[in-house]
Amino acid sequence: MRSCSAECELLTPGSLEAVLCLLHDEPGLWTPIAGGTEIMVLYGAGKLTERKFVSIAVPELREITEDGGWISVGGGCSFTQIRRHVGIQKHFPMLAQCASWLGGIANQNRGTIGGNLANASPAADSPPALFAYGAELELISARGKRRIPYEEFHLGYKKTALALDELIGTVLLPKRFDDSLRYVRKVGTRNAQAISKICMAATATVKHGHVEEIRIGMGSVAPTPLRLAATERALMGTELTDAAILNVVIWEARRALASETAPIDDIRSTAAYRTLVAGNLLEEMLRTFAGAAR
């Protein structure tokens, strides 16, 4: 029998204000459900631990807006909306690409970016691109709004900076990466549907053959999606010739990578495989950047 259909409550207040009021009045009692692509899987399997849900599928969270310097993506926007948005395709093509990797079309139609982040799976597809693009989040509650860099959102395995009464209102993307080099790759059992063994996205600027700025995001190599800060530091200023990459840079980068990641064995892959492939992706990224900067 389906876990608990008769025991579970699901409210649909219909407006953002009403949702936030409910979360504020009874903090921790109500679990937000957006597209249901995670919660309903647990429900179907009889593994849900929560019993009270509130639908946050409200129109106020489904807007993508573009002003001078930023694109603002409502937390309730589906991955279909994201991958089809002309401004995102133009300014943040790796995010559109990651959205296209996320499940099949039906799941892209239902799954939301806010749900993807709040669910906080280390293997989620959208975080690497958000790290690479320097995304910020606007968290909203009945108490007001606060804005944080996305790097500060994941606190530990399935632990986030969201307070009990908060939702991800908006994902903000700064339009300053149009001229950056970029690299994105998902390694999975197959392209469609499969959850990643590793997912990576990076942006960089190269000046006179040397790395001037670099941002790397990676999934499935730690308890949370990760910005590879130590690896970035190891790569700053390094020369991007094939010889330099082969002789020095890649070893320093692999060492830094190992220092800040902690992949595990699970049903999708092994720690050893992930460590090796993560390093290989770094090398492929560096060669891609070296080739593009020539």
Place this chain on the structure above:
Amino acid sequence: MSMREFSLRVNGVERIVSAPPMARLLDVLRQELGLTGTKEGCGEGECGSCSVLINGELVNSCLVPIAQAAGTSITTIEGVGAHTKLHPVQQAFLQCGGAQCGICTPGMILAAVHLLEKCPNPTREQIEEGLNGNLCRCTGYMRIFAAVEKAATTIEAGVPG
């Protein structure tokens, strides 16, 4: 938790159903409304057997709580064509041998109808992507892809299905 009433439009007909709010749309369609054309495969959004359209968008009905489907317009396989007049996609599946055991077929047809609505002249690559959430363990997909290509041609030519 008690039952609640939800109204939704199913295959063009207004329906009122009584169900717990977390009940899966799939179960409501099959058990409350008797629309057993929609199949359950994996029950976790991986296989696409339970595909239906909500307001024209393809979804896995096993992952939609009925409370979130209230007020929407649903199309199931029963609403795609009629016994006397098949949809061009259904006709093409028949002609090309796009079905074997049949469990994936209703979902596959819904995904194909959705694809051709969004993209009337898909390339082979676009067909593969449009159906990549729908798994088939019998056909090897080639005849399904051929059927979608044939349906696209039929629809474009304006030939009644």
